[in-house]
Amino acid sequence: MSIDLSPPAHTPDQAQPVGKVRTRRPWTFYALALFFVVYLAFLYGPMICMFVLSFQGPQGALSFPMRGVSLYWFTQLFDGGGADLGGALSRSLPLAVMVMAITVVVSVAAGMAFRRRFFGSSAIFYALIVSLTAPGYLLGIGIGLMFNLLGWQPDWYSSALGAQLTWTLPFGILITFAIFGRFNPSLEEASRDLGANDWQTLRMVVLPILLPGLIAIALFGFTLSYDEFARTLQTTGQSNTVPIEIWSMTQNVTSPSIYALGTLTTALSFLVIGIALGSIVLIQRRRAKR
Known part of the structure; x- marks a missing residue:
């Protein structure tokens, strides 16, 4: 008796193997994609135009078409033509660094404190959040008036510093809450079980783990201060920061x-953002290798 080992023939009603089925995207996908492209063009188009027009020749104007290509207008800035760039940078950069440092320190301290409930914690939290909703111009005018009533001279390192902290601290504290929400307290307990005191636990366990988040807080503090206009306009006194210098121009x-x-x-802002993001990526890669 012979056995037929050949594969059975396909009948017409059997399903044939097919390749990948390409599903057609719904029209909403293309509508949202178009909206996103238009949004990006609206957001970055004016900035790109500014970049292009800044490289015009000596006969350049404030609109297209371009008249030559050169670095003439950049040299005019450093030669003192049209703006006090050096003076504005000498105030904006130290101010941004001070705001960044204070924002990081106070935000971490507040994050540590708010891990446990204490008397008045809710009132303090909502008082911080209210400053985000208050108009920046009103806060700046109020701080400027307060300095005048007290007989103090408003300046970029005093009144402007306080005005900008009302803007950066709430953001920093909210980010810190999110960071501590993902932190595992058992790591602190393990550190204490190994004989570390509170300071050693904070310095050698808590802060290194939270370092990427602290860099993000520092980035927020620096960029928000460096670009701040409304709260700084009435509080810098006789000295301009970079945003006010641009406005005066x-x-x-x-x-x-x-x-x-x-x-x-703008290039300086992008450089700071790139350094911060690069540092976070480097830290994450080193941790992944361990």
């Missing part, structure tokens, strides 16, 4: 030098 400068200043300040 719009009142009397009719050359592409204002675009050159905007390009430089």
Whole structure:
């Protein structure tokens, strides 16, 4: 008796193997994609135009078409033509560093304190959040008036510092709450079981684990301070920061030098953001290798 080992023939009603089935995207996908592209163009289009126009030649104007390509308007800035760039940077950068440092320290301290309930914690928290909803111009005017009533001279390192902290501290504290919400308290308990005191636990366990989040807080503090205008306008006294210097240039400068200043300040902001993000990625990679 012979046995037929050949594969059975396919009948017409059997399903044939097919390749990958390409599903058609719904029209909502293309509508949302178009909306996203339009949003990006609206957001970055003016910035790109400013970048391009800042590289015009000596006969350049404030609008297209471009008239030559050069670095003329950048050299005009550093030669003192149209803006006090050096003076503005010498105030904005130290101010941003001070705001960054205070924001990080106070935010971490507040995050440690709010891990446990204490008397008045809810009132303190809501008082911090209220400053986010208050108009920046009103806060700046109020702080400037307070300094005048007390007989103190408003300046970038005093009144402007306090005004900007009303903006950066709430953000820093909210980020800290999110960071501590993901922190495992058993790591602190293990550190104490091994004989570490509270300071050693904070310095050698808590802060290294929270370091990427602390870099994010520092980035927020620096960039929010460096770009702040509303709260700084009435509190810097006789000295301008970079955003106020740019605003003052719009009142009397009719050359592409204002675009050159905007390009430089934007490049500095992107550089700081890149350094912060690169540091976070480097820390995460080192941890993954361990």
